[in-house]
Amino acid sequence: xxxxxxxxxxxxxxxxxxxxxxxxxxxxxxxxxxxxxxxxxxxxxxxxxxxxxxxxxxxxxxxxxxxxxxxxxxxxxxxxxxxxxxxxxxxxx
Numbered sequence: 001x002x003x004x005x006x007x008x009x010x011x012x013x014x015x016x017x018x019x020x021x022x023x024x025x026x027x028x029x030x031x032x033x034x035x036x037x038x039x040x041x042x043x044x045x046x047x048x049x050x051x052x053x054x055x056x057x058x059x060x061x062x063x064x065x066x067x068x069x070x071x072x073x074x075x076x077x078x079x080x081x082x083x084x085x086x087x088x089x090x091x092x093x
Contacts, residue, residue: 002028005075011082024074031066035059 002024006017042054 002071002075009079011079011086020074020078024070027070027074028067031063031070034066035063038062 003021006012006020006024009017012020036059039054039059042050042058046054
């Protein structure tokens with residue numbers, strides 16, 4: 001989803017889009033590693049009884065929050081900065 005949104009974003013150059021996609025994919029990979037680390041750690045300290053809760057609830061919540069942050073920093077914030085820069089360059093008479 002991030003790749004499609006950034007890949008077809010008309011306000012950025014091809015180079016910036018490719019770089020942004022690379023950063024986003026890498027950040028998503030790291031978010032998934034964090035999710036898996038949380039699941040493994042909770043199983044280590046809590047035992048197999050926590051498998052359902054740590055995977056289905058905790059892991060998903062952690063991954064969701066991290067993906068929302070990734071979207072904000074990789075797509076939303078740079079878009080707002082681009083729009084702000086373009087609005088400032090307009091001349092109002």
